[in-house]
Amino acid sequence: MGLMVMRDVTIAKSEYVPSEKMITKVQDFQEDEELFRYCTLPEILKYVECFTGPNVMAMHTMLINKPPDSGKKTSRHPLHQDLHYFPFRPSNNIVCAWTAMEHIDRNNGCLVVLPGTHKGSLKPHDYPQWQGAVNIMFHGIQDYDENNTRVHLVMEKGDTVFFHPLLIHGSGRNKTQGFRKAISCHFASANCHYIDVKGTSQENIEKEVVRFANELFKVKQDINLKDVWRFRARLVKGERFNL
Numbered sequence: 322m323g324l325m326v327m328r329d330v331t332i333a334k335s336e337y338v339p340s341e342k343m344i345t346k347v348q349d350f351q352e353d354e355e356l357f358r359y360c361t362l363p364e365i366l367k368y369v370e371c372f373t374g375p376n377v378m379a380m381h382t383m384l385i386n387k388p389p390d391s392g393k394k395t396s397r398h399p400l401h402q403d404l405h406y407f408p409f410r411p412s413n414n415i416v417c418a419w420t421a422m423e424h425i426d427r428n429n430g431c432l433v434v435l436p437g438t439h440k441g442s443l444k445p446h447d448y449p450q451w452q453g454a455v456n457i458m459f460h461g462i463q464d465y466d467e468n469n470t471r472v473h474l475v476m477e478k479g480d481t482v483f484f485h486p487l488l489i490h491g492s493g494r495n496k497t498q499g500f501r502k503a504i505s506c507h508f509a510s511a512n513c514h515y516i517d518v519k520g521t522s523q524e525n526i527e528k529e530v531v532r533f534a535n536e537l538f539k540v541k542q543d544i545n546l547k548d549v550w551r552f553r554a555r556l557v558k559g560e561r562f563n564l
């Protein structure tokens with residue numbers, strides 16, 4: 322398996338977009354030593370280990386190249402909780418590190434967070450009821466509290482935020498002509514355990530992920546969400562126990 326490339330839905334469905342401008346996201350750094358180096362930086366791990374302890378797994382990695390919005394607002398990322406995508410627990414031993422690769426503010430689509438929501442529970446997610454197109458697998462929370470305070474994270478190049486997988490967050494439209502770049506990794510303790518998401522609100526994302534994995538990798542046997550995550554996870558330090 323190589324790096325997974327994602328294109329914004331507007332770009333994916335247009336005739337011709339040159340070069341790096343067509344790449345909206347690159348995932349799966351476990352396949353690339355240079356990109357994976359981000360997950361091993363002592364400046365990052367120093368904080369990550371406060372949440373994971375000494376056995377650290379890199380579960381999900383992304384370089385996000387948020388494109389200038391085409392006018393269809395597809396560059397937005399709906400408000401969501403990352404735990405919706407994860408079939409492992411406990412959530413307190415999972416943390417995201419998200420680093421700005423340039424100045425990021427509301428103009429180029431900074432992170433938006435709903436403070437305190439990490440103390441709540443996992444909410445049902447589905448495609449947002451937005452007019453026009455929405456990116457594949459960009460699920461959002463259908464019923465968050467509209468009155469909850471929203472904080473826009475203005476960040477400078479190299480600034481990093483660490484956040485809990487239940488924190489409700491998303492990002493706005495990129496109104497500039499530049500490609501807004503950020504790099505992130507979801508870390509988890511190797512002592513976390515996988516759960517079966519059948520019969521839970523996560524069943525919809527399991528179906529989608531498994532369908533894509535089957536199409537892309539022509540998998541022969543029955544697989545589930547756990548198998549996909551187990552396959553992509555990579556040990557950063559310590560011992561690989563459960564994950």
Ligand SMILES: CC(C)CC(=O)SCCNC(=O)CCNC(=O)[C@H](O)C(C)(C)COP(=O)(O)OP(=O)(O)OC[C@H]1O[C@@H](n2cnc3c(N)ncnc32)[C@H](O)[C@@H]1OP(=O)(O)O
Nearest residue numbers: 325326327328329330333334403406455456457458459533
């Ligand atoms: C915590 C963390 C997990 C939170 C998040 O990151 S939330 C978002 C998670 N989801 C993602 O990042 C989605 C990542 N997407 C991808 O990896 C890829 O786009 C894939 C879904 C695997 C598709 O890749 P691939 O099959 O290589 O794409 P192709 O270029 O061959 O296109 C296949 C058909 O799909 C369409 N397509 C591609 N990208 C998108 C898109 N973004 N939105 C809607 N439709 C899309 C494309 O037009 C094509 O359609 P047809 O020509 O077959 O009709």
Ligand SMILES: O=C(O)CCC(=O)C(=O)O
Nearest residue numbers: 385398403490491492503
């Ligand atoms: O970088 C962004 O715009 C948002 C990314 C995000 O929220 C995610 O992938 O979970």
